[in-house]
Amino acid sequence: MASAQSTIKSYQNTYTQGDQNVATRNVGQAERWLSGISGGVLAAYGITRRDWLGSGLALAGSALFYRGLSGHSFLYQAMNISTAEQQPNFAPGIPKTVSSIPGKRGVRVQRSMTVNRSAEDLYNYWYDIEKAPLYMDYIDSVMRTGERTSHWVAQGPMNKTIEWNSELLQVVPNKSISWHVHGKPTTANTGKVSFDPAPDGRGTIVTLELDFHQFQGAFGTGIGNLIGHIPERQALETLRHFKSIMEAGEIPTIKGQSTGEGRK
Amino acid sequence: MKALCWYGTHKVRVDNVPDPKIINPRDAIVKITSTAICGSDLHLLDGYIPAMEKGDILGHEFMGEVVEVGKGVENLKKGDRVVVPFTISCGRCFYCQREMWSLCDNSNPNAWLAESLYGYSAAGLYGYSHIYGGYAGGQAEYARVPFADVGPIKIPDGLTDEQVLFLSDIFPTGYMAAENCDIQPGDTVAVWGCGPVGQFAIQSAYMLGAERVIAIDRFPERLRMAAEQGKAEVFNYEGVDVVEVLKQMTGGRGPDACIDSVGLESHGTSLDAINDTAKQKTRLGTDRPHVLRQAIQACRKGGTVSLPGVYGGFLDKVPFGAAFAKGLTFKMGQTHVHKYLQPLLNRIQDGEIDPSFVITHTMKLDDAPHGYDIFKHKEDNCIKVVLKP
Numbered sequence: 001m002a003s004a005q006s007t008i009k010s011y012q013n014t015y016t017q018g019d020q021n022v023a024t025r026n027v028g029q030a031e032r033w034l035s036g037i038s039g040g041v042l043a044a045y046g047i048t049r050r051d052w053l054g055s056g057l058a059l060a061g062s063a064l065f066y067r068g069l070s071g072h073s074f075l076y077q078a079m080n081i082s083t084a085e086q087q088p089n090f091a092p093g094i095p096k097t098v099s100s101i102p103g104k105r106g107v108r109v110q111r112s113m114t115v116n117r118s119a120e121d122l123y124n125y126w127y128d129i130e131k132a133p134l135y136m137d138y139i140d141s142v143m144r145t146g147e148r149t150s151h152w153v154a155q156g157p158m159n160k161t162i163e164w165n166s167e168l169l170q171v172v173p174n175k176s177i178s179w180h181v182h183g184k185p186t187t188a189n190t191g192k193v194s195f196d197p198a199p200d201g202r203g204t205i206v207t208l209e210l211d212f213h214q215f216q217g218a219f220g221t222g223i224g225n226l227i228g229h230i231p232e233r234q235a236l237e238t239l240r241h242f243k244s245i246m247e248a249g250e251i252p253t254i255k256g257q258s259t260g261e262g263r264k
Numbered sequence: 265m266k267a268l269c270w271y272g273t274h275k276v277r278v279d280n281v282p283d284p285k286i287i288n289p290r291d292a293i294v295k296i297t298s299t300a301i302c303g304s305d306l307h308l309l310d311g312y313i314p315a316m317e318k319g320d321i322l323g324h325e326f327m328g329e330v331v332e333v334g335k336g337v338e339n340l341k342k343g344d345r346v347v348v349p350f351t352i353s354c355g356r357c358f359y360c361q362r363e364m365w366s367l368c369d370n371s372n373p374n375a376w377l378a379e380s381l382y383g384y385s386a387a388g389l390y391g392y393s394h395i396y397g398g399y400a401g402g403q404a405e406y407a408r409v410p411f412a413d414v415g416p417i418k419i420p421d422g423l424t425d426e427q428v429l430f431l432s433d434i435f436p437t438g439y440m441a442a443e444n445c446d447i448q449p450g451d452t453v454a455v456w457g458c459g460p461v462g463q464f465a466i467q468s469a470y471m472l473g474a475e476r477v478i479a480i481d482r483f484p485e486r487l488r489m490a491a492e493q494g495k496a497e498v499f500n501y502e503g504v505d506v507v508e509v510l511k512q513m514t515g516g517r518g519p520d521a522c523i524d525s526v527g528l529e530s531h532g533t534s535l536d537a538i539n540d541t542a543k544q545k546t547r548l549g550t551d552r553p554h555v556l557r558q559a560i561q562a563c564r565k566g567g568t569v570s571l572p573g574v575y576g577g578f579l580d581k582v583p584f585g586a587a588f589a590k591g592l593t594f595k596m597g598q599t600h601v602h603k604y605l606q607p608l609l610n611r612i613q614d615g616e617i618d619p620s621f622v623i624t625h626t627m628k629l630d631d632a633p634h635g636y637d638i639f640k641h642k643e644d645n646c647i648k649v650v651l652k653p
Contacts, residue, residue, distance in 0.1 A: 047381065047577050050314040058314075059380045116358050203358065233376070240375060248354035248370040248411070249336060250288040252388060257287065257400045257408055260269030260279045260319030 032067070039064025106189075108211045109231045113239040116203040117246045119195035123174045125246060126193055129166075135241035135251070138186060138234065154186045162186050187234065188212050206242065208235050266653065267321040267404035268632040273311030276322065278630050284400065284408035289336030292412030294348060298425035299326035299402045301632070301649045302433060303459045304527070304574050306640050308393065312528055312544075312551070313576050315377060315394040323403030324350035324390040325432040327425060330416075331406070337413045346416035348409050349601035350433045352388040352399060355414030366598035371411065372397040386598060403632055405653040417605040420613070426620035427612055429650065430464070435619050436604035438464025438525070441572035442472050444595035445521035452476040454510055454519035454562060455496070456555045457526035458486035460622045460648045461572050465523050466494035467617060478513060480506065482531075485624075485645040493621050502533055507562045518564030527573025530555040536581060543580065553579040560587050571596035622648040629653040 043061030046054045067073050115122055125131060129150050133139045140161075143151045148168040156162035164183035169190075171177050176194035181187075188210035196205045212231045244251045267281045284293055302325055307313050327347040330340050340346065353360050357369035368387035372378055378385035378395050388410075391401020400408065409416060419428050438461045445453055453469040455462050458481035469477045479496035481487050487498040499509060511518055524530075528551035531537065540552035559569050560583050569592055587594070611617055624647045627635055635649040 044578060047314050050311055050316060052315070052317075055315055055377060055380070062380055114358070116356060116361070237376070244354075244370045247356045248290070249356075250290060252352075252371050252373045252397065252410065253287060254373055254398045254400070255287070256285070258265070258267065258281045258284045258321060258404070258406075259317075259400060260267065260271070260281050260321065 035064045035067040039067065106211055106213050107231055108209065109235045110207065110209045111232065111235040111239055112205055112207040113236075113243050114198050114203050114205050115243045115246050119197055119204045120174045122195050122204055122206060122242075122246060123177070126177060126242070127171070135245055136187075136238050137241065152181075152185065156186055188231070206239060208239050210235050265405035266629055267400070268323060268629065268651075269318075270308060270316055270320045270322055271318050274309060276309060276633050276636055278632055279319075281319075281321065281404070284406050286332060286334045287408065288410060289334045290411050290413055291334040292330055292337055292340055292409045292416070293332040294326070294328040294346065294402075294407050294409050294416070295331045296326050296328040296402055296405060296407060296653050297345075298328070298429045299323050299404075299629070299651045299653065300429060300432075300434075301325075301403070301635050301639055301651065303461065303639075304392070305636070307527070307529060307574060307576070308391075309636055309640060310529065313393045313395075314381075315374075315398075317394060317398070320391065320393075320398065321400040321402075321404055322391040323401035323407075324392055325429065325434065326390075326402030326407060327419070327429050327432060328407075330412075333412060339413055340416065340418075344416075345419045347419060347428050347431045347605070348390075348402065348407070348416045349431075349436075349605060350390055350392075351598055351601050352390070352397065352410050353414060353602055354411050355602075360414075360602075363600055363603045365600040365602040367600075374398060389598070403629065403651060405629070415602065417609060419609075423612065424620070426623060426650065427618055428609065430460070430619040430622070431601075431605055431608055431612075433599065433601065434460045434622075435464050435608055435617075436601045437461050437572050437599040438466075439468040439471075439604055439608060440599045441465045441523045441525060441570045442468035442474075444570040445469065445472075445474075445523065445568050446593075447472045447474050447521065449473055450475045451520040452478065452514050453521045453523060454478045454480065454559070455490075455523045455525060456480045456530075456559060457524070457573065458483070458490040458498070459525065462486075462523070462525040463489060463494055463622050463647075464619070465525050465572065466490055466496045469523075470495065471611070471616070478510065478519065483642055483645075486647060489622070489647065506558050510562045514564070518562055519567065520564055521568040521570060522559035522563045523570045524555045524559045524573045526555040527571075528552060528575050528577075530573075532558075540580070551575050551577050551579050553582055557581070557583055560584075560592065563590065563592055565590045566592070568593040568595060570594075572599070623650050625649045627651060 039061045043058045043065055046057030046061050130142050130144055132142045138154060140153045145151050150166050152166055153163050164181055164185045166179050166181050169178045169180055178192035180190040190211045192209040194207045198205050241251050265283045266278050268276055269279045270276050305322055308316060308322060330342055330344040330346060333340050351366040352371040353365040353368040354370040359367040359369060366387045371388040372385045374394050374397055375385035388397025388399055390399050442465050451474050453474045455465050455477060458479050466477050466479055477496040479490035479498045480501050482500050482502050490496045491498045530552050532554040537554040540554055544552055563569055624645060629651045632651055638644050638646040639649050
C-alpha cells in the first residue's frame with residue numbers, strides 16, 4: 001500500500017499536464033479515408049443484419065467511421081503513435097484523455113451528462129456514498145468507515161470477491177467530490193465528480209472523471225481500449241443510471257419481463 | 265398468458281409465456297381488453313428494424329384494465345380502464361417536461377445501443393426492437409406498463425374500446441403529422457398512404473384548418489375510405505406522374521405541406537422504387553424512401569414535409585438539393601403521444617371524430633398471425649385489425 005500512496009502523491013503533481021486530447025489528430029489523411037469508408041460499409045452492413053452480431057459490427061463500423069471522420073485513434077493514442085502531422089488543438093473544454101498515472105500507463109476517461117435536478121440535490125445523493133451500488137451496477141456494497149473513508153465490495157473475475165477502501169481527497173459542497181482508492185479496485189483508482197449548473201435552469205452538468213490503472217505498457221492499454229472501451233462504458237453507464245435515479249426515481253429495465261421461448 | 269411473439273422475419277405466433285409482473289416502483293400491470301396491429305409492426309414482421317430478438321412480444325397499441333400498480337403509482341388503481349401510449353416516458357427529464365415525450369432520456373434500458381446507431385437514444389417503446397428498449401408489447405393478455413403514473417389515460421364510461429383504442433398511437437400520430445404541417449388558412453395538404461395513420465392525418469388536417477386534403481394510395485378501399493370518411497380528394501399513383509398531378513391540382517404551386525405516412529417500405533412503380541427494393545432485398549440499403557423523394561419534389565417552395573412514417577437506417581438518393589433549393593421544413597419523429605391524449609379524448613367525447621371508422625377486422629388474439637398476414641397483403645380489404653385477448 002505504501003507504494004500506492006506515494007504514487008498517488010505524484011499524481012497530484014501531474015494532474016494538469018495532459019498533452020493529448022480527444023480532438024487531436026493522430027491518423028494520417030489516406031488512413032482516415034480508408035477508416036471512414038470501410039467503417040461506413042461495415043456499419044451499414046451491421047445495421048442491415050438486424051441481430052446482435054450486426055449491432056456489434058455496426059458499433060465497430062461506427063468506431064472506424066468516427067476514426068476516419070475525426071482523425072483520432074484511441075489505440076494510436078494509447079500506443080503513443082501518430083501518423084498525422086502535428087496539429088495542436090487549443091479548443092477549450094475538450095477533455096484530456098491522458099491519465100494522472102505517470103508514464104502514460106493508465107487511462108483517464110471523462111464523460112458528462114446533464115441531469116434535470118439542482119447541483120445541491122445531486123451532490124447530496126452522490127456524497128451519500130453508501131447509495132453508490134444503486135447506480136453502479138458493478139459494485140455490490142459500500143460501507144462508510146469514517147469521515148472520509150469507505151469500504152467497497154465487488155465481484156471480480158472468476159466470481160472472486162474483491163474489496164478495497166476509498167478515501168475522499170477533496171470535497172467542495174454542491175460542486176465536486178474527488179477520491180482515491182487504496183488497493184486494487186475493479187473500477188477506477190482515482191475519480192472526481194463535479195456538478196455545474198447548466199445555463200438557463202436546464203439542470204446540472206454532471207462530469208465524471210475516472211483514472212484507471214491498466215496493463216503495463218502501451219500495448220496492454222491498446223488491447224484494453226479495443227475490447228469495448230470498458231472504462232468509457234463504465235463512466236457513461238454510471239452517469240446514465242445516476243441520472244435515471246435522480247430524474248425518474250428508478251432505472252429502466254426489462255430484466256424479468258415476459259418473453260416467448262428461445263430467449264437466452 | 266397468451267402473447268404474439270416474434271421469431272424471425274415473417275415468423276410470428278401466439279405462445280404461452282409467463283405473466284408480467286411489477287419490476288420497478290412506477291410500473292403497473294394492465295389486463296388487455298383490446299389491442300391492434302400497426303402498420304409499423306409490419307416493418308418488424310418483414311425484418312427491417314434491427315435488434316429484434318426471438319421471443320419478443322409485439323404490439324404497441326393497447327388498452328385495458330389496471331390489475332396491479334407499483335408503490336410509486338398513486339394516480340391509478342385496480343379496475344381503472346386505461347389507454348396506454350406506445351411511447352414510454354418518465355415525465356421528469358428535459359424532454360418530457362418540454363412535451364417531447366417520445367424523446368425521453370430515461371425510458372430506454374438499451375440507450376447505449378441506440379446511441380451507437382443514432383447518436384442519442386430516444387424513448388423506449390413497447391414491442392419495437394431492442395434499440396427502442398426491448399419492452400414486451402401489448403398483443404397479449406397482460407402487459408407491464410412502466411412509468412404508469414404519467415402514461416396511461418383513464419377512459420370515462422360511455423366510450424367503447426373501439427372509439428378510444430387508437431389514442432395509443434395512430435390517432436395522435438396522424439394528428440401530430442398534421443400539426444407538424446403548421447397549417448394556415450387556405451392550405452392544401454397532400455397525404456401519401458391511406459392506411460390508418462394517413463386516414464387520421466387527413467381528418468386531423470381538416471380539424472386544423474386545411475382548405476384541401478389530397479390523398480394518394482393505390483388500394484381502392486383505402487382511397488374510398490379517404491374520400492368518404494376523410495372528405496379528401498384522392499388519386500391512384502400507379503402509372504401517373506405524382507409530382508405533376510399534384511402540381512396541376514394545386515394551380516401550379518404545389519401542396520403547402522406533404523405528409524409521408526408510408527415510411528421505409530414504400531411501394532412505387534418508377535425506376536427509383538424498383539432500385540430501392542432491389543437494394544433492400546440484397547441488404548445494400550435499409551430503407552425504401554420512394555415516397556419521401558416524391559414528397560420533397562412535390563412540396564411547394566417554403567413548404568413542410570411531415571414524416572409520421574417510420575424510417576430506420578440510411579436513405580439513398582434523397583433529393584436534398586431540391587429540399588434545400590426550395591427552403592423546405594422537415595418535421596418527423598415518433599409521436600409525443602402523452603401530449604395529445606387529453607385533447608384528442610376530448611374531441612372523441614365531443615363527437616368530433618369516431619376513430620373506430622378505420623377498423624375493418626376484429627379477431628381473437630389467437631388469430632393474430634392471420635391478422636398480420638391479411639394486413640400485410642391488404643387481403644379482404646384489410647385496413648385495421650383489432651385483436652381481442
